Amino acid sequence: MQYSYKTMTTRLNELSLWMKVTIILAALAIVRIGSNIPLPFVNREYIQALLDVEGLGFLNAITGGSMLQMSFFALSVSPYITASIIIQLMTVVSPTLDEMRKDGKTGMDKYKKITQATGVALALLQAAGMAIGLGSQGLLTPYNPVTVLGATLIWTAGGVFIIFLGEFLDKLELGSGISMILFCNIVASIPSDIRSIYEVFTVSGPAVVQATKIIAFALIILGVIAACVVCSGTLKQLPVVQTRKLTGSAKSTFPIPLMTCSVMPVIFAGSIMSMPILIAQFVPTLQSGVAGHIIRTMNTSAWFDPAMPLYSVGAIVYALLTTAFTYFYLEIGFNATEIAENLKKSGAVIPGLRPGKPTEERIRNISTRVALLGNTIMTGIILFMYCVCSVSGLGTLSIAGTSCFICVNVVLEEKKKIESNLSLRMKKARTFLLAGNRIAV
Structure with a gap:
């Protein structure tokens, strides 16, 4: 497994620049498609009112509108960003984490794995929180154990997919994969902004x-x-x-x-x-x-x-x-x-x-x-x-x-x-x- 992983990384690095750019664009296209497929049992009017009135527009922006759609990628990069903030804060109080971050490539790889694992856990918590907490207030229609479980699993899977897609894009060595996805999400919100301005x-x-x-x-x-x-x-x-x-x-x-x-x-x-x-x-x-x-x-x-x-x-x-x-x-x-x-x-x-x-x-x-x-x-x-x-x-x-x-x-x-x-x-x-x-x- 380790040999296959290293082989894949090496082959990705050997690709031409145009092939790397093509792969990145294809990955971002997948993100945008998944961000525009809403769950069938989500009340979009409720989430629209929530984002408009409660000042959570930036959250919708960094998810590229998928939060408004309550789509497969509703969580998008937010679990990973939150995890990164938490782990960086922890380096101040945890000498082990701080030394790991400074310990060359091996230590940095371990540090990234901890961040990813934290992101996965947060994706599950955020998905369950939205499905249970907001679902009971009108987000899910109907609100029952089946829709709660379904929404939790789908949103968690979407968040985990984004985390590991970002890691895959990192291997192309053309920048941070999560940053690319975040950039794509923000740019995808520009047409909506232009419409609002008009x-x-x-x-x-x-x-x-x-x-x-x-x-x-x-x-x-x-x-x-x-x-x-x-x-x-x-x-x-x-x-x-x-x-x-x-x-x-x-x-x-x-x-x-x-x-x-x-x-x-x-x-x-x-x-x-x-x-x-x-x-x-x-x-x-x-x-x-x-x-x-x-x-x-x-x-x-x-x-x-x-x-x-x-x-x-x-x-x-x-x-x-x-x-x-x-x-x-x-x-x-x-x-x-x-x-x-x-x-x-x-x-x-x-x-x-x-x-x-x-x-x-x-x-x-x-x-x-x-x-x-x-x-x-x-x-x-x-x-x-x-x-x-x-x-x-x-x-x-x-x-x-x-x-x-x-x-x-x-x-x-x-x-x-x-x-x-x-x-x-x-x-x-x-x-x-x-x-x-x-x-x-």
Whole structure:
């Protein structure tokens, strides 16, 4: 079994770039087909009202509308994303997990297996929770043991399939499989967003005014996309000097990305903010009174509403959470101690500082400032889009805010992987040509 597994991985790596892209597109097509086949005993009107009113539009966006369809892939990537967050948080309190993550390819493979197993368990829990909790409130028609069991098994199987499809796509070495599926899901929601924009901006007024509103909003979206691209590509260059005798003294730089923590802080914060909303669906008493108002502040579609400005307090809570998670995730994704140690091993030093603790402190201070600046800009852009959507009456759009940053990051990562793949193949081709071999490109 191990031999077959390694053979499959090797053969996938040897495929041409176009064959890899074809396989990826075919896999994503399967995901989209499965996301649009609803279960026959699901009440779509109930889930539509739930997603519209309760501020769970982002959840529907990352599932590519399959949550609205309550299809075979209703859970989509959400169990795996949640599992990844949980396991990453656990590395802080579990030295075993932390060492496993750092222990080369073997340790990383074990770490991924634990994440996948956690994702499978969460898929079962989420599927059962939806089937039992929401099913009793009108999601399943009829609501009986057969429909509950059927929905639980189908949704669990769909979630597990997505997890292992993502692992399969990882083996093509053109980027993260789960990220590709997530990107595909978000892009699949764009037509629905365009329809919403058209309906809201053409409901009244002269044609010229309607066209002006649509063009203005399109320019805002393009501006946000451009800002996301700039933020994702901005680097802080930290000067270092190579001091080993073998290489001589040479100046170079060590890059610190503006988006040091990527989109993880906003995903963490978004997950925390949506949790009370989800719990309230299983406990109807939380939907009224003081508890109802508190939960309403967690609803992104209620923020920046001029009629109810108090609910905008949730935006402040969201910003504070992203800042807190930036501090937290920085130690996981950009560990200053590890970086200082690696620089020391490679013979690189920061001018004016000794290797070890002084270098570590300088890297930590600079990376913290850069990460906080990046998070502030990213959170500001996301809240700006929430404000624009709320004031214009659009509610929550899939292409706004967090989704935009996710898509830009995935596209840039895929671009790097494809360029690397092409460069490697060109080097191999030149090697064979120099050896006097004729090859077919």
